[in-house]
Amino acid sequence: xxxxxxxxxxxxxxxxxxxxxxxxxxxxxxxxxxxxxxxxxxxxxxxxxxxxxxxxxxxxxxxxxxxxxxxxxxxxxxxxxxxxxxxxxxxxxxxxxxxxxxxxxxxxxxxxxxxxxxxxxxxxxxxxxxxxxxx
Numbered sequence: 102x103x104x105x106x107x108x109x110x111x112x113x114x115x116x117x118x119x120x121x122x123x124x125x126x127x128x129x130x131x132x133x134x135x136x137x138x139x140x141x142x143x144x145x146x147x148x149x150x151x152x153x154x155x156x157x158x159x160x161x162x163x164x165x166x167x168x169x170x171x172x173x174x175x176x177x178x179x180x181x182x183x184x185x186x187x188x189x190x191x192x193x194x195x196x197x198x199x200x201x202x203x204x205x206x207x208x209x210x211x212x213x214x215x216x217x218x219x220x221x222x223x224x225x226x227x228x229x230x231x232x233x234x235x236x
Contacts (some may be wrong), residue, residue, distance in 0.1 A: 102147055103180070103223040105140065110209070110216045117196075120207030125200030133193055144182075151175050154229075163235025166229050174229070175221035184214045 120128045154171040157163045163171065188211045196204050 102140075102143060103219045105143075106181075106212075106216050106219045110212050112210055114205075114209045118202070118209055120200075120205065122200050122202065125205070126197055129196035130198060133197060147178065148182075151178050157228060163229075163233075165232045167232060170225055170229050170232075174222050174225040177218045178226065180218040181215045181222070184218070185209070189215065 117128065151171075151174060154163065155175055158166065158168060158171040158206065189208065192204055192208050192211065196208070
């Protein structure tokens with residue numbers, strides 16, 4: 102998800118922000134449909150693996166992994182998903198019904214919390230993997 106969100110932040114959303122208003126509805130509808138199809142499974146897998154890490158950590162079965170890291174990773178995922186559900190999805194819905202150049206620019210600006218959260222989560226996951234390998 103980290104790679105996807107950086108692609109969205111640097112390439113996709115800036116391009117969406119430049120779509121002329123008269124074509125924005127069609128682009129917004131296609132974006133929502135295709136993005137949902139591509140990301141539904143990876144996001145679900147990420148959610149389930151996060152829950153599994155928390156369960157295993159609580160049960161004491163993540164030998165060598167710092168006790169706080171699964172919780173930090175879960176918090177970062179909550180920020181990313183919360184920002185998606187409460188900020189990005191409503192902005193996309195507005196773009197599909199009443200597009201403006203300002204909405205496109207807001208998508209780019211308000212995507213930073215997701216980008217930072219998923220990037221921080223990737224760092225936390227990398228540290229956990231290194232801890233398991235070294236244990």
